Amino acid sequence: xxxxxxxxxxxxxxxxxxxxxxxxxxxxxxxxxxxxxxxxxxxxxxxxxxxxxxxxxxxxxxxxxxxxxxxxxxxxxxxxxxxxxxxxxxxxxxxxxxxxxxxxxxxxxxxxxxxxxxxxxxxxxxxxxxxxxxxxxxxxxxxxxxxxxxxxxxxxxxxxxxxxxxxxxxxxxxxxxxxxxxxxxxxxxxxxxxxxxxxxxxxxxxxxxxxxxxxxxxxxxxxxxxxxxxxxxxxxxxxxxxxxxxxxxxxxxxxxxxxxxxxxxxxxxxxxxxxxxxxxxxxxxxxxx
Amino acid sequence: xxxxxxxxxxxxxxxxxxxxxxxxxxxxxxxxxxxxxxxxxxxxxxxxxxxxxxxxxxxxxxxxxxxxxxxxxxxxxxxxxxxxxxxxxxxxxxxxxxxxxxxxxxxxxxxxxxxxxxxxxxxxxxxxxxxxxxxxxxxxxxxxxxxxxxxxxxxxxxxxxxxxxxxxxxxxxxxxxxxxxxxxxxxxx
Numbered sequence: 001x002x003x004x005x006x007x008x009x010x011x012x013x014x015x016x017x018x019x020x021x022x023x024x025x026x027x028x029x030x031x032x033x034x035x036x037x038x039x040x041x042x043x044x045x046x047x048x049x050x051x052x053x054x055x056x057x058x059x060x061x062x063x064x065x066x067x068x069x070x071x072x073x074x075x076x077x078x079x080x081x082x083x084x085x086x087x088x089x090x091x092x093x094x095x096x097x098x099x100x101x102x103x104x105x106x107x108x109x110x111x112x113x114x115x116x117x118x119x120x121x122x123x124x125x126x127x128x129x130x131x132x133x134x135x136x137x138x139x140x141x142x143x144x145x146x147x148x149x150x151x152x153x154x155x156x157x158x159x160x161x162x163x164x165x166x167x168x169x170x171x172x173x174x175x176x177x178x179x180x181x182x183x184x185x186x187x188x189x190x191x192x193x194x195x196x197x198x199x200x201x202x203x204x205x206x207x208x209x210x211x212x213x214x215x216x217x218x219x220x221x222x223x224x225x226x227x228x229x230x231x232x233x234x235x236x237x238x239x240x241x242x243x244x245x246x247x248x249x250x251x252x253x254x255x256x257x258x259x260x261x262x263x264x265x266x267x268x269x270x271x272x273x274x275x276x277x278x279x280x281x282x283x284x285x286x287x288x289x
Numbered sequence: 290x291x292x293x294x295x296x297x298x299x300x301x302x303x304x305x306x307x308x309x310x311x312x313x314x315x316x317x318x319x320x321x322x323x324x325x326x327x328x329x330x331x332x333x334x335x336x337x338x339x340x341x342x343x344x345x346x347x348x349x350x351x352x353x354x355x356x357x358x359x360x361x362x363x364x365x366x367x368x369x370x371x372x373x374x375x376x377x378x379x380x381x382x383x384x385x386x387x388x389x390x391x392x393x394x395x396x397x398x399x400x401x402x403x404x405x406x407x408x409x410x411x412x413x414x415x416x417x418x419x420x421x422x423x424x425x426x427x428x429x430x431x432x433x434x435x436x437x438x439x440x441x442x443x444x445x446x447x448x449x450x451x452x453x454x455x456x457x458x459x460x461x462x463x464x465x466x467x468x469x470x471x472x473x474x475x476x477x478x
Contacts, residue, residue: 011459015433017440017451043462046469053415054434058322062333065313068342069306075343237332 001025003126010043022163035217063196063223066170069123072162073141117163117181118143124157126171147182151175153193167206170196172223185216190231196223199238213244213259222251232258233265298358302349315343316359319436320366326431328377336458337373341366359436364446367428374424418468426461429454440475 006029012018013026028035061067119141128139131148139151145161151171153159159171163181171177175193180186183247185205188195192211198221199206206217208224210231216225221236233242242257243247247264251257255268294315300308320341344365345352347415352361419427432443440454447454 008456011462012455014442015440015458017455042470046462046465049415049469050419050430050465052436053412053419054322054326054431055436056431057318060318060321064317064321064335064338065310068313068339068346069310071339071343072306072309072346075347183467282310 001019003029003036005105006030006033008037010036010040014040014043014047061221063170066121066158066160066196067168067198068142070162070168073121074162075146081249115164117161117179117186119145119159120144120162121158121160123159124154126153126159127245128152145179145181147177147180150177150178163200165200167199168197169208172196190224190226192226194223194225197221210259212261213242213265216241216243230258230260232256294358295354298352298354301346302352302354306379309346315361317342319359320362322444323363323366323431323435324370326416326419326435327367327371327428329416337366337369340369344369357442360438360445362444364448367432367446371424371428379438394444403477413442415469421468422461422464426457426464429457430465433458 006026009018009022009026012039013023018026030040030278031201041204063103118123119139122141126139127136128143129136129150130146136152151159153171153173153175155173161169161171161179163169163186169179169188172194175195175225176191177193177195178189178191180188187207188197190208190210195208197206197208197217201216208215210224211225212226212229212231213233215222215233217238217240221238223234223236224232225232233240233251234256235253237253239253240251242251242259242265244259244265246262249257249268250263251281253267255270257265259265294312297308297312297315317464321334321338324337324341325331328334328337338443341362342353348365352358419430423431428447429443432438432446438446440451440458443454444451
């Protein structure tokens with residue numbers, strides 16, 4: 001085996017992917033060739049570098065799973081809607097046809113109206129009340145969300161509300177929040193707990209008002225947590241203005257700020273979904289077994 | 290394949306969304322990391338990862354439960370990454386660091402060679418070098434290192450032969466040699 005052939009096989013050799021015969025030939029050549037030994041040593045050093053970079057675990061947005069499930073449920077709803085297509089209906093039964101067309105109109109107007117915010121995913125049995133019905137009912141996927149709809153979740157429960165433009169607000173576990181999707185700008189009032197928001201650029205000015213400070217979107221993805229006497233903002237991408245009566249900060253991606261009553265929000269600190277607060281989120285957002 | 294994963298997959302095949310949610314939790318880091326290293330943008334990688342799982346859910350009837358699940362989902366992710374790269378060709382972007390890098394602080398402890406190279410600047414150089422590889426070389430390299438996949442699985446994921454994987458990987462490493470020479474020398478034990 002000559003040097004040229006050996007060089008093309010060294011890569012597979014360090015991966016242990018050569019046949020026993022090929023490996024033996026490569027080793028026999030290496031025993032006699034110092035240049036190929038150097039090439040092998042360089043390849044092994046490079047291997048170490050690449051392994052350290054490419055095998056290093058990466059931070060995952062803790063709500064990726066929730067977003068996947070929301071999207072699955074949205075597409076299932078679309079498919080279900082498509083199955084009610086006019087041409088598939090039984091023309092031999094005019095009464096059924098009329099009822100089906102009426103139902104389709106009702107569904108189009110009320111359930112799939114692009115102008116309303118809707119509940120698109122529910123985990124557990126969160127409760128809700130609306131401005132017109134103050135009693136508590138179970139929140140259901142597909143429900144329309146109007147200004148003043150209040151949602152309460154317990155441990156292990158979550159709800160995702162999608163705004164007409166595709167912006168999404170996830171109400172986390174053990175949270176009490178009121179949605180204001182029809183107001184300008186639209187927003188959510190967080191009384192307690194955790195809100196995750198992924199906001200489209202057209203919803204500029206969207207806000208989540210916590211007890212100690214308000215987070216206002218400058219086009220972004222973030223979550224806001226109100227626990228104990230503090231409200232904390234974690235920004236995943238984009239920029240969010242975090243303000244209260246005492247002052248304001250603009251929080252940028254992978255930074256956090258905390259506000260307590262009577263004091264301006266704290267200076268920016270680095271964060272990631274891997275820090276302790278996010279583990280808190282994950283722990284409380286797992287489905288009940 | 291682990292028994293609990295097999296049980297989950299059977300439930301997902303029957304349309305159980307809760308089981309699917311658990312399956313996503315098992316694979317989300319790996320799929321996101323694969324996508325990140327293939328497309329070079331954390332935000333695009335998140336979108337690719339989300340679409341990978343959604344497509345997997347709606348294609349479960351095509352998944353053969355007698356075969357391992359990982360290569361199947363990696364294949365969906367890799368194909369979506371290639372689509373993403375084709376769409377983005379007109380708008381090249383700088384590689385961004387994944388968020389764990391911004392928090393990485395290795396000064397408190399004695400650095401191992403692996404930790405040394407994970408310093409932001411160096412890490413960024415390695416990522417840039419990987420991103421500059423042609424797509425077909427980069428795909429093989431990333432699949433090899435991100436989970437130590439054997440050539441047979443890489444070939445299966447990319448729909449090519451093992452010989453082709455061996456050739457592409459060898460050439461990818463040769464191309465990286467000059468770019469990474471200095472970094473590799475610093476990190477040699």
